[in-house]
Amino acid sequence: MESAFTDRRRATRSAIYHCLYETEGISTRQSLAQSLGLSLPTIYQNLTELTELGLVRYSGEAQSTGGRRAAGLEIVPDARFAVGVSVAANRLRISAADLKLNELAYRSMNCSVLGKGVSEVTDRVAAELERFLDDFRLDRTKMLGVCVALPGLMTPERDRVLFAPTLQLRDSDLTPLYAAIPYPMYVANDATSSGHAEWFARGAVGNLAYISMECGIGGSVLIGGAPYNGSNQRSCEFGHMCVVPGGLKCSCGKHGCLEAYCSPDRVSKDLGISLTEFFDELESKNPEYGLLWTDVLQHLAVGIANIRMAFDCDIVLGGLLSQYIPPYLPLLRQYVTANDPFSENADYVSLSVLGGHSVPLGAALHFISDFLDNI
Ligand SMILES: [Zn+2]
Structure with missing residues (x-):
């Protein structure tokens, strides 16, 4: 009973968040109640929770036909962010993106990891990631995770690279990479990340x-x-x-x-x-x-x-x-x-439409999608 009740409550809160996320322009309590078929007290209670979590904010006033103007509502895009790292043979690119995939920070650097194995990739990614977070003053407590995109084929468990010809990696263990990144971590294929970002941008x-x-x-x-x-x-x-x-x-x-x-x-x-x-x-x-x-x-x-x-x-x-x-x-x-x-x-x-940013942005999108699926 308890769990069914909690699930239902969570589903309601999620529906309200998604409705705000997908609406262009400003929503109101009334417009939310109408489009979701929920009572105003239910909307009010969930909005209190979402604003306390810092995920939703009141934003000025919406147009009204008379009398008191309704308070506008919107999601807070930079309440959380995710980081994507693109590793290519001679270049490392890092993007931080907010919940709407707006790029908060980007850096591209020449660095050759070609033929040097997973340990060299790990050292470079771990060091550049921390420098990136520091230099752009990104708040690690708001970071959902770090996704590293590699030009290669991975096992379904993402613990090994089966083949990454341009990095000269074959059947390589990725455990050191996971161990070196002290945040939620995922490894993705670079073309999948790019495609995902382009899909989102459209x-x-x-x-x-x-x-x-x-x-x-x-x-x-x-x-x-x-x-x-x-x-x-x-x-x-x-x-x-x-x-x-x-x-x-x-x-x-x-x-x-x-x-x-x-x-x-x-x-x-x-x-x-x-x-x-x-x-x-x-x-x-x-x-x-x-x-x-x-x-x-x-x-x-x-x-x-x-x-x-x-x-x-x-x-x-x-x-x-x-x-x-x-x-x-x-x-x-x-x-x-x-x-x-x-x-x-x-x-x-x-x-x-995203050019050279599509791989790291698409990698960041992995954790953004995960957040949106589970809110
Ligand atoms: Zn061929």
Whole structure:
């Protein structure tokens, strides 16, 4: 009895919090009672609890049709915050985000952890995290947790990295990392984190497929915001979908993978130039680069159309290479449309709105979602 009563009370409080969280503009006690079908005394009692917890505040006055104006109510976005850390071969990025995923602080630093094992990653992450919290004067008592995003495959228990080629980690124990971070901790895949952040930034509705064009090609699929992980934690390896049977050799050892045609390396490292140099030359109408870029876009379009056929959802391109795509997006959409028998245009293809911040923000989102699910 007692527990059923407590559960019901908690569900009511949660519904009130979520209603305030999702409402654009100012809510009132009356508007809450109306939209949730609850009595005013119930609303009042729960609001007292939520304001005492510092999660909700009164905020000026809402418009009223006459007489006394109703007190406005809103959630306090920075009542809690979460931290996301993105670990890549040569760069560490850290974001702190409030409950609405507004970025409170961000830092990006060059640091090579390549080939140095979990202990080096652990030392750098632990030290930089504390420095970050101190420098930005973030109140650790309000911190929900720290999520570290790695470019690799993890066990379902998140205690081992099975394979992270760009960090040169294989079947590595993550226990030291958990032990070194004295806060609630989680380890996520970087492309899943990115996709989750992009999904949230687009209003947190529907489904989304995310293609990461960073070191190689990776991705994620978010179904109603929940990552689809697959049976072996190996879902959404879009880079290794075959787009040309027997085609170019891929880093995985197979031939004709999307990654072999569309990785950033193909238009930078393989040519001995930087991405910026490639796109500068492309804009100056270098014919050889023009042909190569068309080839990249056409194969990317095949991959995108295949993902669309499988998941029937919006598709977002992110990562380093996507930052150069805006002028070519209309052309890419044309190529996608040519491969899609069901759509008249490919408006469902768009570019990342969070850019380089999407991985650490998406990692922070892990603990924010957890908070929202359990309030
Ligand atoms: Zn491959």
